[in-house]
Amino acid sequence: MAAIYKRELRSYLVTPSGYVFLAIFYMMAGYYFYGYNLMGATTDFSYLFSSLFSFAVFLTPLLTMKLFSEERRYKTDQALLTAPVSLASIVFGKFFAALTIFETAQAVTLIYLLVIGTKGPVEYGVFFGHFIGMFLLGAALCALGMFVSSVTESQVIAAVGGMGLGLVFILIDSVGQLSQEPVLNRICNAISFVQHYQDFTMGILNIASVIFYLSVTALFLFLTARTLEKRRWG
Amino acid sequence: MLEISGLTKYYGDKAAIEDICFQVNQGEVVGFLGANGAGKSTTMNIITGYLSATKGTVKVDGFDILFEPAKAKARMGYLPEIPPLYQDLSVWESLCFTYDLKKAKQDRKKYLENLCEMVCIDGVKDRLIRNLSKGYRQRVGIACALVGEPPILILDEPTVGLDPKQIIEIRTLIKELAKTRTVILSSHILQEIEAVCGRVVIIHNGHIVADDTPEALAARQMGGSHLALQVKGKPDIVCPLLKGIPGVQNAEAEKNCGENVWRYRLNTGGEDIREALFFVLSDHKLPILELQDLRATLEDVFLTVTRETGIEGGDLDGSNL
Structure with missing residues (x-):
């Protein structure tokens, strides 16, 4: 797993893909930090994080789109799948590399915390609630994007598909509200990224929400491994 | 392994x-x-x-x-x-x-x-x-x-x-x-x-x-080994001599290659008879002008086995061989 993780991370850092993601993320984070916190003179990070929440859905597929589709296109997956490594280590290696870049992007908020923290009282519970929520969201989005990347050879489809699938998990609670059907409403809320993010924004570490995000991550990692396995039998 | x-x-x-x-x-x-x-x-x-x-x-x-x-x-x-x-x-x-x-x-x-x-x-x-x-x-x-x-x-x-x-x-x-x-x-x-x-x-x-x-x-393709030779001598004299060499299964004249020079083909079934062949013909003052060991190439084998199997659906492209 270490070899795959290292190579993938290196690939983000020697090709533009990692930098493009980091640059856009930092730009958006900087813009909202400046707008909400500095100009608005507030120590509340909620606006910043809720803006980043939406951007994460659109930006993470930029990280994950190439993970498997590029391998398949250039047939480099042959090297991985014929080497004495398990499918799980391939999937985890790539997942952690994408997550590392995502967290590098998210870590910029710690600098903002430092800046604001020196100027006024910050509710650390709320900040770290957001931070952990964002971390878990990032993990879920990386796994989800990687899964879409494993089913297609085209990076464009992997990126657009990843965004689409991410949007489904974000918009699903609105669908539930529109339907007027209580059962459907409950199901939609249960699988909504937004609903499970709410507790974090209040500084509450709700174990159910933590488990939800971890389960979504695990589910898509599992589906990625199954997709790779299925292709062998195709 | x-x-x-x-x-x-x-x-x-x-x-x-x-x-x-x-x-x-x-x-x-x-x-x-x-x-x-x-x-x-x-x-x-x-x-x-x-x-x-x-x-x-x-x-x-x-x-x-x-x-x-x-x-x-x-x-x-x-x-x-x-x-x-x-x-x-x-x-x-x-x-x-x-x-x-x-x-x-x-x-x-x-x-x-x-x-x-x-x-x-x-x-x-x-x-x-x-x-x-x-x-x-x-x-x-x-x-x-x-x-x-x-x-x-x-x-x-x-x-x-x-x-x-x-x-x-x-x-x-x-x-x-x-x-x-x-x-x-x-x-x-x-x-x-x-x-x-x-x-x-x-x-x-x-x-x-x-x-x-x-x-x-x-x-296997050739069904034993084959020799081709050019001898200065007529088939009615040479063929019986060739057939008399131990190990030779068949001998025939293929074509006339010039005045009194003929090309013969021998099927030997795998034994090396080149030495015996030389002495038999030299004893009878029949000079060998050329001697060639005919072997099937892998190409012959390939073409034969892929043709003989009768497995349908092939699109054998001769240019790739």
Whole structure:
């Protein structure tokens, strides 16, 4: 797993893909930090994080789109799948590399915390609630994007598909509200990224929400491994 | 060492390969010969665990590729048709990555430097894969397959797309590697198989149609060995003499090649009768002007076995042979 993780991370850092993601993320984070916190003179990070929440859905597929589709296109997956490594280590290696870049992007908020923290009282519970929520969201989005990347050879489809699938998990609670059907409403809320993010924004570490995000991550990692396995039998 | 039995792979309803069985013993260099689309790559991909077979088993040193993949894969080095190299890595980084991936245990720097020297890529170590010529990529691919010292080397069309000089270089390299390893080499180029391999497995439309040494295949094709000779002497004198030589099964005059010079053809059934032939004819003052040992080429064998099997659906392209 270490070899795959290292190579993938290196690939983000020697090709533009990692930098493009980091640059856009930092730009958006900087813009909202400046707008909400500095100009608005507030120590509340909620606006910043809720803006980043939406951007994460659109930006993470930029990280994950190439993970498997590029391998398949250039047939480099042959090297991985014929080497004495398990499918799980391939999937985890790539997942952690994408997550590392995502967290590098998210870590910029710690600098903002430092800046604001020196100027006024910050509710650390709320900040770290957001931070952990964002971390878990990032993990879920990386796994989800990687899964879409494993089913297609085209990076464009992997990126657009990843965004689409991410949007489904974000918009699903609105669908539930529109339907007027209580059962459907409950199901939609249960699988909504937004609903499970709410507790974090209040500084509450709700174990159910933590488990939800971890389960979504695990589910898509599992589906990625199954997709790779299925292709062998195709 | 490598045991393949009953290997079958279906893509939908279509069988890419069907009931492929063969064994490869330690130290053998086996040529896997077939036209384009015959099923060579599919078979190799299944052997190396990239694809799974619909039916059948692959065992490497007794380890089943399906049930103990890590152990089986560690014993094989694979160079697919397109070397699986990351475009954004340099040659050295590719080797280091493969080294880490295969969890090799030697002193990394020293080991990889020796490997570079062996496949002659030490001059391009720092160049990116995307900037390398096809020949060098092939070499790097071979080097990656060699990392971890797997006792079995599986090379899928290693010389395809190379220029004649590179082809000779890669062949020389493979011959060198084959001294200490078991090699399975696929190709649709007959000369290549003939030059490198001690045993040939011919696959046609997903079935094995021949499996033997090139010499045995050729002999079987010819039905014994044949000699062609030009003798200054008429058939009515020469033919009875030739038929009288022990070991000669048949002798006939083929054509008149000039004044009193005839071309004859002998079927000897495998014995070497050239010496006896010389003395018989010289005793009778019949000079031999030319003597030729007629052997079937692998090309003859290939064309015959792929024609004779009666397996439908082939699109044998003569230009590829």
